[in-house]
Amino acid sequence: MGKINVLGTEVYNRIAAGEVVDGPYSVVKELVENSLDAGATEIEICIDNAGKTRIMVSDNGSGIEKDDLPKAFLPHATSKISSASDLDLITTLGFRGEALPSIASVSVTEIVSAVKNDEGYSITAEGQNIGMVSPCAAKKGTSVTVKSLFYNTPVRARFLRADKKEEADVTAMVTRFILGNPDVSFCYIVDGRLKLTSYGEGLEEAVAGVYGADTVSNCFNINAEKNNIRVRGYIGSQNYFKPNKTYESVYLNGRWVNNSCISTAMSCAYQYYAMKRQYPFYVLFVDVPADFVDVNVHPNKSDVRFVDTNLIFSTVYKIVSSILDGTTAAADFVVDTKRSPAVKSTYKDSPLPAVFGGKAELSEKKFTEIYENKTEIPVFREGKTSKPEEGASNLLYKSPPPSYPNDENYLSSEGKDEISDEIDTREREEQRSFILDTRKYVGALFNTFLIFEVGDEAFLIDQHAAHERLLFDEYSEKIAKRTITRQCMLVPYVFNVTPGESQFLSEKLPLLSDMGFSVELFGDSAFRVYEVPQDLQSIDLKCFFDELLSGMGELKNVTLTDILRDKIAMTACKHAIKGGNILTDAEIENLFSLLKGDMGLKCPHGRPICVKLTKTQLEKMFKRVV
Ligand code: ADP
Ligand code: MG
Secondary structure (H helix, E strand, O other): OOOOOOOOHHHHHHHHHHHHOOOHHHHHHHHHHHHHHOOOOEEEEEEEHHHOOEEEEEEOOOOOOHHHHHHHOOOOOOOOOOOHHHHHHOOOOOOOOOHHHHHHHOOEEEEEEEOOOOOEEEEEEEOOEEOOOEEEOOOOEEEEEEEOOOOOOHHHHHHOOOHHHHHHHHHHHHHHHHHHOOOOEEEEEEOOEEEEEEEOOOHHHHHHHHHOHHHHHOEEEEEEEEOOEEEEEEEEOOOOEEOOHHHEEEEEOOEEEOOHHHHHHHHHHHOOOOOOOOEEOEEEEEEOOHHHEEOOOOOOOOOOEEOOHHHHHHHHHHHHHHHHOOOHHHHHHEEOOOOOOOOOOEOOOOOOOHHHOOHHHOOHHHHHHHHHOOOOOOOOOOOOOOOOOOOHHHHHHHOOOOOOOOOHHHHHHOOHHHOOHHHHHHHHHHOOOEOOOOOEEEEEEOOOEEEEEEOOEEEEEEHHHHHHHHHHHHHHHHHHOOOOOEEEEEEEEEEEOOHHHHHHHHHHHHHHHHOOOEEEEOOOOEEEEEEEEHHHOOOOHHHHHHHHHHOOOOOOOOOHHHHHHHHHHHHHHHHOOOOOOOOOHHHHHHHHHHOOOEOOOEOOOOOEOEEEEEHHHHHHHOOOOO
16 A cells, blocks of 8 residues: 555644744734735734734734635735736735735634725634634724644644744844834734834834934944945944844845845944944835846745845945045935935945045955955955055045034034934934144143144043054054064964864965964964064964964854954054153153044044034033033
């Protein structure tokens, strides 16, 4: 007798349920996707006991016809496609007709739906038993209630995690929907208490609804287009970081994705500003033409594959890093949310002037290297200490609005009238301030803070932080330009490695060499370091290589660049002028001129090098003005 059985619907549905219904969060995902597919503009989500006892999603979408109601519970029943050719043109989130039967097979599911106000019908399915359609009062739209999830699959039920964890997953899912559908209003109720709301009034409102209005004011609202790739959304400023990666959202062509190409591009763009264990905040929408993506239509797959990964990587990286670095091109499309609605603007394709870091000129090849060799991010910003190219210095002073208190352009373009003084001051501090030659050196406070007066503003520069930053930039620049002087070691440093470490290090040798470290294999299981960058002579090699090797595993997200940055920062710190040192006028002048007027810089540890005090602030302190 043959051994192949054709599975019955019940078994089939339960198997499908295993794929589709992973826990309460996936029920919420499927139901909300159905609501969005039905064109809903208002969606309410309620969960009780983390969704284990009840999940309800109701919407004001198209509704389901009375005759279609029983079909909604049948496997492969969908209104979204009817033939294989439709597969190529899918615009809806669902299309496999699997969700409702799968959910119903492991719960008690009730659908109440109306295609017209007051003409509602309901139907209940309990496990495999699909009930009768009966009329009821309902507004146009659909409401699906899922009770007793996994009641008939006790093993699955046991695998559900603690309420808090399951609830957190649902909340994360709802958050994704709110941010990704800013024109839809959402209401999310947990155990009878309102947890999140949005009013469908656009992205700013959605971001504020989820993360608080405070977050929005710490973000750039960006909208840029380059290489046919549009990048828009809210990205945290250079000073705004989060303790983990959960504040990073990416939507590709409107769909939430977990994509390492884009997230790596983002980390690279922020790496100069972020300290260790600081992660950026962003809600980023990347829109690309359909033929840029490898269509992979598994509905549960949250990743995508790009046809040209490097193009996506470099475009996202260039746009975001130039915004963070405050370059001219960025100023064209950065829109400060406080002041005006987002404007569409096109990224200029011309390379950025070297004085802005010039790294936007990194070749595509470089991006390939960076992307494909993800643990290494050899992006070193050129320091501000580099000689500006001919004509570039003009740009340096022109790019951000110069912060002259009496400059009318500045005031009006910043919309000063509409915003309070406090916000104005804070926001202006966030921008880079450029001081021209009208400065007056007033003196030093506590032999640490150099005071310069410019018009109605006073700039207090931390001499240690400023010098540290300059040294840091200088070292980084040498590395980037491969103009490092190597110092031969009297006694080479030899260290033993495991075979895995050996392979890992062998791959990194060219990179290490670029950075000024001459390292070679020494016997079978050791390496020998015989030259180090002159500027980093005092580097602790054991510590450096230990850290590098600890970053080998995927788990620890340490990159060679991170480590090197740390070391350069440490060395810079060691060699920098200390607070308390009395400087000569020439030293002060030299320090100031090396800064080239860029007062928005931070020391390598992220502290500001300059604090600005305005005359008005002082007058307020003395109650001369109120
Ligand atoms: P799919 O979404 O893949 O089509 P589902 O099992 O999720 O499959 O849903 C089956 C069908 O039920 C859908 O094609 C749609 O016609 C209908 N449906 C489900 N939820 C809703 C809703 N909220 N509003 C309108 N129709 C819905
Ligand atoms: Mg669906």
